[in-house]
Amino acid sequence: MINLLAANVVAEGGDKSPLLPDTAELVVGTIAFLIVLVLVGKMFVPKIRQTLEERSNEIEGGLERAAAAQKEAKATLEQYQAKLSEARHEASRLREEAREQGAQIIAEMKEQAQSEARRIIDSAHAQIEAERQQALNSLRGEIGALSVELAGRVVGESLEDTARQSRVVDRFLEELEGRARSQEQITS
Amino acid sequence: MSAPHLLASGSGDEFEAPGLHIFDWGPLIPSGPAWLDWLTKPTLIVILAGLLITVFAWRAFGNPKLVPKGVQNVGEVGYLFVRDQVARPMIGKDGDKWMPFLFSTFFFVLFMNLAGVVPVLQLPATSHIAIPIVLAIVVYLMMLFLSIKHQGLVGYFKNMMFPPGLPAPLYIILAPIELLSNIVLRPFTHAVRLFANMFAGHLLIAFFSTVAWWFLAEKLTVLGAGVGVVGFLMTIIMTAFEIFVQSLQAFIFTLLAASYIGGALHPDH
Numbered sequence: 001m002i003n004l005l006a007a008n009v010v011a012e013g014g015d016k017s018p019l020l021p022d023t024a025e026l027v028v029g030t031i032a033f034l035i036v037l038v039l040v041g042k043m044f045v046p047k048i049r050q051t052l053e054e055r056s057n058e059i060e061g062g063l064e065r066a067a068a069a070q071k072e073a074k075a076t077l078e079q080y081q082a083k084l085s086e087a088r089h090e091a092s093r094l095r096e097e098a099r100e101q102g103a104q105i106i107a108e109m110k111e112q113a114q115s116e117a118r119r120i121i122d123s124a125h126a127q128i129e130a131e132r133q134q135a136l137n138s139l140r141g142e143i144g145a146l147s148v149e150l151a152g153r154v155v156g157e158s159l160e161d162t163a164r165q166s167r168v169v170d171r172f173l174e175e176l177e178g179r180a181r182s183q184e185q186i187t188s
Numbered sequence: 189m190s191a192p193h194l195l196a197s198g199s200g201d202e203f204e205a206p207g208l209h210i211f212d213w214g215p216l217i218p219s220g221p222a223w224l225d226w227l228t229k230p231t232l233i234v235i236l237a238g239l240l241i242t243v244f245a246w247r248a249f250g251n252p253k254l255v256p257k258g259v260q261n262v263g264e265v266g267y268l269f270v271r272d273q274v275a276r277p278m279i280g281k282d283g284d285k286w287m288p289f290l291f292s293t294f295f296f297v298l299f300m301n302l303a304g305v306v307p308v309l310q311l312p313a314t315s316h317i318a319i320p321i322v323l324a325i326v327v328y329l330m331m332l333f334l335s336i337k338h339q340g341l342v343g344y345f346k347n348m349m350f351p352p353g354l355p356a357p358l359y360i361i362l363a364p365i366e367l368l369s370n371i372v373l374r375p376f377t378h379a380v381r382l383f384a385n386m387f388a389g390h391l392l393i394a395f396f397s398t399v400a401w402w403f404l405a406e407k408l409t410v411l412g413a414g415v416g417v418v419g420f421l422m423t424i425i426m427t428a429f430e431i432f433v434q435s436l437q438a439f440i441f442t443l444l445a446a447s448y449i450g451g452a453l454h455p456d457h
Contacts, residue, residue: 003216004229004308016212018317018387024226025234025318032238033322036296041288044245048260048267049287051252058254 144169203402206394211315211387233313237299241292270294270442278446279453286449289330294442297323297382301434304390305427312434315386317379320441324379327445331374334452347455378444385437389430396423 148165213229220227248263256264270291275283300319304312313319335344348370349363396419403409403416 003214003218004232016208018208018211021318021321022230022316023318024228025230025316026322028226028231028234029313029319029322032234033296033326036238036241036292037289039242040245040292040295044249045267045288045291047252048249048263049284051249051254052264052267055254 140173144173147172201407203399203407206391206398210391210394211311213311229309229311230313230316230319233303233309233311234300234319236309237296237303237313240299241295244295245292266295267291274439274442274446278443279450282453283446283450286446289449290442290446293323293327293445294438297441298435298438301386301438302431304386304393304434305431312386312390314382314437315390317383320379320382323382323441324375327378327448328375331448331452334449335455338453339455344455374448378441378448381444382437382441385433389426389433393423393426393430396420396426 144166148169151168215225216227216229216232217224244259244263247259249260249267252260267287271284271287274294275287275290277283279286297314300313302312303309304315339347345367349366350359351362351366354362399419400416400423403412403419408416
């Protein structure tokens with residue numbers, strides 16, 4: 001029969017005062033409390049205390065690491081953006097340069113072509129002048145001969161001497177030229 | 189032993205309310221050897237509570253993980269409760285250093301109190317004054333030791349009896365009152381507060397359950413049945429209330445212990 005369910009029904013000499021501590025309970029209570037303090041307090045609670053500290057350190061460390069990573073990512077982004085804008089600048093600069101160079105080349109080519117054209121025109125002029133002179137000379141000769149022949153036929157053989165002939169023709173031509181010049185002066 | 193015998197121990201036909209005898213427990217094994225006489229129901233409950241808190245702390249904190257699992261979660265809730273509600277508010281920044289003592293005390297007292305509503309046990313070990321006395325004496329000795337260590341013997345009494353900043357005549361009244369309340373009454377009130385709450389609560393539950401048993405089972409009458417039903421309902425209500433009181437008293441006991449330790453360490457506030 002175990003005395004677990006029923007209190008002392010048969011009081012041993014009346015009720016004990018509830019304010020008087022029982023010796024066995026004092027002893028058991030003290031021993032039990034000290035064992036609990038040693039086992040729970042000395043062994044187990046410091047462990048969880050350390051674990052909790054480690055955890056909060058870990059969390060703080062994690063937050064710091066995340067912040068550092070974010071900072072790094074931001075720095076890299078800025079770097080990339082700087083590089084990109086630099087590249088854009090470079091490209092626009094190159095474009096500008098190419099445009100300038102193109103314009104210069106075109107201008108040069110134009111000038112070159114113009115001078116070439118001028119040269120060609122000049123040489124053509126000179127050639128034409130030379131040919132005209134030649135034609136004039138040959139015409140002068142032919143016309144002179146023809147005129148002399150004609151004049152000879154008209155005035156007779158007295159004019160067959162060459163020296164006289166040319167003198168007469170020159171004089172005639174100069175007269176013609178002088179007439180043409182005076183005519184030009186009048187018209188101008 | 190039958191239940192009627194247990195609850196209504198009176199032998200007559202009159203209803204007899206349970207008295208002090210419900211706290212009087214003989215040896216657990218009445219016919220056992222004399223050297224086992226110390227093992228009564230209250231001491232058994234003390235041992236069981238000590239075992240329970242030890243096993244609980246071992247399962248929860250024995251091999252703690254950074255990412256908690258299972259019992260460790262429960263243990264951490266308990267640890268954080270004692271730390272944030274008791275240790276830190278009462279002692280301050282160095283309160284964590286006293287967590288081993290406060291955590292052990294709180295759960296040891298809590299489990300001994302809760303034995304009052306555990307079927308079969310149904311007796312708060314702290315309703316026997318020896319247990320609160322043991323706990324209060326340990327706290328008291330710690331308080332004296334820490335006070336003298338941190339303030340010096342003279343400084344301790346000076347801080348206690350002559351706190352600065354009061355008009356001189358007041359010290360005539362204040363000094364003896366402070367001396368009495370700090371040195372004499374403090375361990376007594378500390379122990380009796382816990383004991384009286386558990387004692388009264390146990391008596392109340394016993395009374396209502398005796399009423400219910402007597403009027404509903406033992407002497408069932410038309411008129412008495414109503415009283416029995418009330419007793420039955422009140423037993424349930426009082427049991428719920430007792431769970432609350434038992435937890436609250438364990439908390440208050442630990443809170444006061446922490447406050448005494450805090451006062452010893454930092455006498456200025």
